[in-house]
Amino acid sequence: xxxxxxxxxxxxxxxxxxxxxxxxxxxxxxxxxxxxxxxxxxxxxxxxxxxxxxxxxxxxxxxxxxxxxxxxxxxxxxxxxxxxxxxxxxxxxxxxxxxxxxxxxxxxxxxxxxxxxxxxxxxxxxxxxxxxxxxxxxxxxxxxxxxxxxxxxxxxxxxxxxxxxxx
Numbered sequence: 001x002x003x004x005x006x007x008x009x010x011x012x013x014x015x016x017x018x019x020x021x022x023x024x025x026x027x028x029x030x031x032x033x034x035x036x037x038x039x040x041x042x043x044x045x046x047x048x049x050x051x052x053x054x055x056x057x058x059x060x061x062x063x064x065x066x067x068x069x070x071x072x073x074x075x076x077x078x079x080x081x082x083x084x085x086x087x088x089x090x091x092x093x094x095x096x097x098x099x100x101x102x103x104x105x106x107x108x109x110x111x112x113x114x115x116x117x118x119x120x121x122x123x124x125x126x127x128x129x130x131x132x133x134x135x136x137x138x139x140x141x142x143x144x145x146x147x148x149x150x151x152x153x154x155x156x157x158x159x160x161x162x163x164x165x166x167x
Contacts, residue, residue, distance in 0.1 A: 010057075011082075013143045014065040014074045015115060017048065023056040029059040029098055046071035081110070082119035088123065089151045089155050095121050096148045109149040123151045128150035 015022055020038060036057040043050045046127040047069050061084075086092045091165040096105075099121070102114035109122050126142035126149070129139045142157035143149065 010064040010066050012068055012079075013117060014068050014070045016071070016073045017052075017069050019056045019069045019141075020053045022113075022117075023058040023065070023067045025113075026060050027058055029095060032062045033060045034058065036064070048121065052062060055075075076116040076118060078111075078118050083120040083122055084126050086121060092121055092123055092149060092151070095119075105147050105163075107147060108143055109146070109147055121149065123149055123154070125151055129154055130164075132158070135159075 015024065018069075023035060027035060033086045036059060038053055039055040039057075041048050041050055041052050045053050046142075047155065048071065053069055055069070058065050058067065082094060086095065096111065099111050099113045099119055103112045104107050105111050106118075111119050111121065113119060126143075130136045138157045139154055142154055146153070
C-alpha cells in the first residue's frame with residue numbers, strides 16, 4: 001500500500017461502519033480499480049472497537065480514494081459528487097442499475113448510492129452535444145426532463161427531433 005503521505009490529493013469518504021463494503025462495491029464497478037489496503041483500529045475508540053476496519057485505501061478507475069469509518073453517521077451532500085464519464089448507453093445503463101439497485105435515482109443523470117454518495121452518470125457524448133450553441137438549448141431542454149440520461153434522446157434533441165427521454 002502506498003503511504004498516505006506520498007499522495008497529493010485523495011478524496012476521503014466518511015462512512016459509519018460500511019467503509020470496506022462501500023470500497024469493495026465501488027472497485028467491482030470500474031476497471032483499473034482495486035483495494036490498496038485496509039487499516040484497522042489499534043484500540044477501542046470513537047470509530048469502533050480494536051481490530052475493526054478504520055480506513056480503506058482504494059483506487060477507483062485510476063484515482064486514489066480513502067473510505068473512513070468515522071464513528072458516526074454523516075450525511076453526504078450534493079456539494080461533492082463524482083461524475084462518471086460513460087463511453088456509451090450500455091455503460092450508463094450498467095452503472096445506473098448497479099448504483100440505484102439499493103440507492104435512488106434523482107434528476108438529470110444524478111443518483112445516490114446506498115450510502116448516500118452523489119454520482120453523476122454522464123455519457124461522454126454530452127459535452128459534444130452541448131458544444132454547438134445552436135443545438136445546446138435543445139439538448140439541455142431534453143436533459144432537464146430526464147432522470148437517467150438517454151444518449152439517443154439527447155442526440156435526437158440535438159438534431160431538432162424529440163428528446164424527452166424518460167429514463
